[in-house]
Amino acid sequence: MLNLSQNGCSVWVTSSTELALTPTVIALGKFDGVHRGHQQVIQPILKADRLDLTGMTFSKSSPTAKDLSLPSGYAYSTVVTFNPHPQEFFTGKPRTLLTPLDEKIYQLRSLGVEQLLLLPFDKELSALTPEEFVEKILVQQLQCQRISVGQDFRFGSQRSGTATLLQQIAAKYDIPVTIVPLETCNCDGQEYSDSERISSSLVRQHLEHGDIEKANQLLGRPYTLMGSVVKGQQLGRTIGFPTANLQLPKQKFLPRFGVYAVRVKSLGEVPDATAFDCVGVMNIGSRPTVNGTHPTVEVHLLDWKGDLYCKKLTVELEKFLRPEQKFPTLEALKTQIQLDCAEARAFFRA
Numbered sequence: 001m002l003n004l005s006q007n008g009c010s011v012w013v014t015s016s017t018e019l020a021l022t023p024t025v026i027a028l029g030k031f032d033g034v035h036r037g038h039q040q041v042i043q044p045i046l047k048a049d050r051l052d053l054t055g056m057t058f059s060k061s062s063p064t065a066k067d068l069s070l071p072s073g074y075a076y077s078t079v080v081t082f083n084p085h086p087q088e089f090f091t092g093k094p095r096t097l098l099t100p101l102d103e104k105i106y107q108l109r110s111l112g113v114e115q116l117l118l119l120p121f122d123k124e125l126s127a128l129t130p131e132e133f134v135e136k137i138l139v140q141q142l143q144c145q146r147i148s149v150g151q152d153f154r155f156g157s158q159r160s161g162t163a164t165l166l167q168q169i170a171a172k173y174d175i176p177v178t179i180v181p182l183e184t185c186n187c188d189g190q191e192y193s194d195s196e197r198i199s200s201s202l203v204r205q206h207l208e209h210g211d212i213e214k215a216n217q218l219l220g221r222p223y224t225l226m227g228s229v230v231k232g233q234q235l236g237r238t239i240g241f242p243t244a245n246l247q248l249p250k251q252k253f254l255p256r257f258g259v260y261a262v263r264v265k266s267l268g269e270v271p272d273a274t275a276f277d278c279v280g281v282m283n284i285g286s287r288p289t290v291n292g293t294h295p296t297v298e299v300h301l302l303d304w305k306g307d308l309y310c311k312k313l314t315v316e317l318e319k320f321l322r323p324e325q326k327f328p329t330l331e332a333l334k335t336q337i338q339l340d341c342a343e344a345r346a347f348f349r350a
Contacts, residue, residue, distance in 0.1 A: 011105050012076070012115040015083060021115050023143035024078040028166075029150060030200070031081050033098035034107040036220040037150065037183035037198040044148040044178045045077045046112045075145045076114045082125075083118040089126065098200055100249040103226050106314075117142075130161030134169045144170075148178040185218055207255035210320040215255075222263065222316035223255065225282075225297060229308040232298065241337050243283075243298035244308045246315065254295060257285035261319040261344035264301055267312045278304045281337070281344045282315060285324035302341060319347050 012021050025045040031038045088095040099107060101118075108116055119125060119137070128136065133156050138144040147170055155161040161169075167177040182197045196202060198218050206215035207223060216222050225248060232245030248254075262282045280301040286294060299315055321340055327333040 011109045011113060013101075013105060013118070014115075015118040015120055017117070017119075017137065017141035020078070020117050020142055021076040023073075023075045023145050024115070025075045025146040025148075026078050026080050026138065026142065026144050027113075027148045028080050028155070029153060030085060031079060031099075031104065031108075032085065033200045033203050033219060034104060034111075035098075035198055035200065035203055035218050036185065037180075039111065039220060040183050041148050041150050041180045042079060042108075042111055042113065044180070045146065047077055077112065078115040078117055078142070079108055079113050080117045080119060080142075082121040084121055086121050086126070089121045094251065096253040097249075097251050098203060098223075098253050100226075100252050102249070103224060106226065107221075127157055130156035130165055131169055132156075133161070134166065134173070138170070139173050139175070144175055146176050146178070148180060150180050151182050153179075204253060207253070210256035210258060210323070212255065212260065212317050212320045216317075222318055225252065225315040225317070227252075227297070227313065229311050229313060231309065232296065241300050241334070241341075243300045244313065246297040246299060246313060248297060254284055254297075255317065256320065257295070257324040259283050259321040259324075259340050260317050261321055261347045262299065263316040263318060264299060265314045265316075266308075267314060276304065276306075278302065279344065279348045280304075281321070281340045282317070283324070300337070300341070302345060319344075 014020055027042045027045050029038065029041055031042075034042075085095050085097070105116060138147070147166065149163050149166060151163055153163045153166070155166065163177075163179045167179060170177045184197050203215050203218050203223075206212070206218065212223060225246060227246040227248040229244045230247045232243070260282045262280055263277070264280050265277050278301050280299050282297065282299045284295065284297050287296060297315075299313070321343055327336065
């Protein structure tokens with residue numbers, strides 16, 4: 001059974017074309033990060049009056065427009081991407097993601113996407129020619145009525161298909177294809193060149209260096225960590241700074257180790273609802289002062305008290321405060337955390 005409110009988001013999510021809502025209007029791509037360039041590719045398939053799918057459940061087969069009493073010819077706004085990431089399939093090595101599945105669904109729902117189709121990227125799919133991919137997947141199985149892709153989109157066996165070729169093949173089926181130009185960003189007053197266009201790779205580079213403001217400009221929103229609060233060593237309580245230990249998906253890409261000023265939201269039971277919205281400081285790292293052995297993500301909320309265990313939090317990174325460092329004593333660590341909190345307060349006041 002598939003639930004349209006799974007993962008707290010009313011987006012129909014499936015990895016089976018047989019269970020996909022049809023007919024469709026499709027945005028094609030990898031969409032890791034759902035950054036500003038991705039958002040431009042998705043924009044042409046969005047509708048002014050989005051279907052509210054929240055709370056509906058179906059089994060065995062997906063509902064048709066007729067089942068849901070929709071207007072004749074209604075087509076579902078659908079993002080089609082691949083799982084696993086093609087690079088992971090070809091290299092055999094796990095790949096970290098800017099937006100693991102839950103985050104990707106969350107971001108797509110905020111844009112107004114109705115459906116996410118995760119095509120299983122396997123030997124069979126990778127062997128399809130561009131013509132076979134369009135005919136078998138897009139036309140026959142998804143009943144596609146319109147397609148949107150980025151200018152650099154490649155598909156089909158050995159990446160032989162280009163956006164222009166997709167447009168030519170789709171024209172045989174009377175399917176219009178929008179080719180979206182590459183998106184660039186004016187950061188620090190300087191326009192990126194074509195070689196430095198907005199991309200998932202460029203976002204990663206900025207995050208690795210702690211350039212969170214630049215990464216956020218490319219994303220069009222704060223870089224986000226989403227996970228559940230689990231019990232840690234509770235060391236923060238002993239020095240007066242209780243923290244929420246965040247358990248993230250194992251494939252989540254972590255930015256530069258260090259301390260960040262963050263905005264924290266607790267996800268409510270209803271999509272888009274928040275139980276609270278506050279600010280805090282977050283440490284990402286291996287905690288060298290206490291001889292930590294593996295990376296952890298710990299958040300201290302400013303001016304908030306309560307039990308966070310098992311709650312799902314969304315943490316938005318706003319400013320990199322300092323790199324991770326080892327302190328000679330816990331008292332020295334406590335003093336530095338006080339300074340971190342004061343700097344975070346000043347940042348958010350400003």
